[in-house]
Amino acid sequence: MTAQFKATKRVSRIRYAIRDVIEFAKKLEKTGRQITYLNIGDPVKFDFDTPEFVKTALFDAVRAGENWYGTSEGDPELREAICKKEKQVNNVDISPDDVIVTTGVSEAIFMIMAALLEEDDEILVPGPTYPPYSSYANFFQGRSIAYRTIEEEGWRPDIEDLRRKISSKTKGITIINPNNPCGAVYDRKTVRAIVDLAAENNLVILSDEIYDRIVYEEEFVSTAPIAKDYPVIGLNGFSKTYLATGWRLGYLYFYDPEGRMEQLKESVKKESRIRLCTNTPIQRAGIAALNGPQDHIKAMVEKLRRRRDYAWKRLNDIEGITCTKPHGAFYVFPKVHEIGQRWKTDMDFVLDVLEKTGVLFVHGSGFCETYGTGHFRGVFLPQIEVLEEAFNRLEEFMNKK
Ligand SMILES: Cc1ncc(COP(=O)(O)O)c(C=O)c1O
Structure with a gap:
């Protein structure tokens, strides 16, 4: 060769x-x-x-000429609709300024890891995890550390193992709930225990809730309302719930009642500017998806x-x-x-x-x-x-x- x-x-x-x-x-x-x-x-x-009305909204947006570069943080109307959805469905109190629209949750993970991790910093991820959490952490020269989830107990996070794995290098804890790949849905007590550990150790919480509406018998509980005053970065998207995987539309939000994540938020916003914006007409369809029938x-x-x-x-x-x-x-x-x-x-x-x-x-x-x-x-x-x-x-x- x-x-x-x-x-x-x-x-x-x-x-x-x-x-x-x-x-x-x-x-x-x-x-x-x-x-x-x-x-x-x-x-x-x-x-x-993809629901017909959502497809129609995309065609309409394209035909109406909404094909320009949009705002980097995302369409203001979409960010508004996301806040409304998060309040109604998950009881999360955020404002449009806390939301950044991304090219899928995948891009949100990339942006957060880029803003959060310096070389050798550690991020705790559930073991097993959705791979980008560990891959992007490693990509940015950080280290992903897997905390145990217990198979015999429905893949519930092992809080004691999580506690043991927190070190002076740990920057954050990732929660994936409902979980990919295990399908676990965490109860309130488990989420509460993770939040408490994060708060005790001053760690950033990442909460991936992309499957928030795909639950069978267990109730889904979002992390932010449980965290109360403690900050949480939430990640969610349209791929699964709105059956639009190829559209690449997601978002992250900074739930930050005490304003402790201003620097992180500004950094992620800066990252959003360098990649200009996400698909403009697809964001318009995202508004229709959130505001339309949910049957x-x-x-x-x-x-x-x-x-x-x-x-x-x-x-x-x-x-x-x-x-x-x-x-x-x-x-x-x-x-x-x-x-x-x-x-x-x-x-x-x-x-x-x-x-x-x-x-x-x-x-x-x-x-x-x-x-x-x-x-x-x-x-x-x-x-x-x-x-x-x-x-x-x-x-x-x-x-x-
Ligand atoms: C837990 C989890 N987060 C994020 C993603 C990626 O989502 P998106 O299509 O919004 O990039 C997936 C996709 O399978 C997932 O399972």
């Missing part, structure tokens, strides 16, 4: 297991195999669609609940697999008991399943080397017939020793 121009070490620290595994599936697809993709949390790839959410959750029940039962019926019941979001995170014996690693397991069954999952270690290893993540987004076929194949695969 000719001499290569060098890329930075910083980028080599980025991992995104959910998409990294696709390469293997694409290779198989090239040989004529049909692949069932159960790796990505994208409802729009299945039988869920599709109930229908979506009911449809998902049936699929969750089916997936959870089928997985637990397979010998060698156990699965905790997800109470929110649309993921299962089962444990495979023979990883370490029949398969050396969970990645080997996922690749073996892919090759023998054509079903693509994500290896658990991609979500956390310590607490995710030995598991895999799947989505229960497809219709029952598709899930049935995938689990039949998985079952047959597991039984064939």
Whole structure:
């Protein structure tokens, strides 16, 4: 090979297991195999669609010529609508000046990590976690430290473990509730305990609530109202609730009753200016989404609940697999008991399943080397017939020793 121009070490620290595994599936697809993709949390790839009135709002905005560069922090009307939604749905008191509209929650994570972490600073993330929290922390030369969540207790955060992992370098604690990949929904007491720990140690709280409206039996509680006077950075978006994953619309807010996050807020605003703005017409559609009828959410959750029940039962019926019941979001995170014996690693397991069954999952270690290893993540987004076929194949695969 000719001499290569060098890329930075910083980028080599980025991992995104959910998409990294696709390469293997694409290779198989090239040989004529049909692949069932159960790796990505994208409802729009299945039988869920962006509500018609939201699509219409986007077409209308484009036709009305709202195709200019917008305000960096986001459309003022959208920020207003976000505050209204956060108050009505989650009882969060914020004003438009506290909100920054982003190109998905993904960009919000990037911006916050950039503003929060100096070299070697630590951020606590749940183990397992949604990968950008650890990848972006590492990208900015910080360190993500996984705190244990307890599988046997529905993946509840282990508060004592969290306490032990706070060091002089810790800058913040991340909460992902409802959780991806585990589907846990944290109760008030758990959120309260995390907030108390953060307050005792003067740490910034990041609360990812992108699945706030996708819960089955447990009640979702937002972090900010529990924190009362203590500040919280909230993250949320339109991808899941409004079935618009490809539109890339999200937001972050600074809930800051005592004005302790002014510097952070100004820094993130500065970051928002350098990338000019997020998609202008899509923000207009976002206003329509928040202010319009919300009926599709109930229908979506009911449809998902049936699929969750089916997936959870089928997985637990397979010998060698156990699965905790997800109470929110649309993921299962089962444990495979023979990883370490029949398969050396969970990645080997996922690749073996892919090759023998054509079903693509994500290896658990991609979500956390310590607490995710030995598991895999799947989505229960497809219709029952598709899930049935995938689990039949998985079952047959597991039984064939
Ligand atoms: C917990 C969590 N946060 C953020 C995101 C990314 O969301 P967005 O599409 O808004 O970038 C996801 C996507 O799966 C997620 O599961």
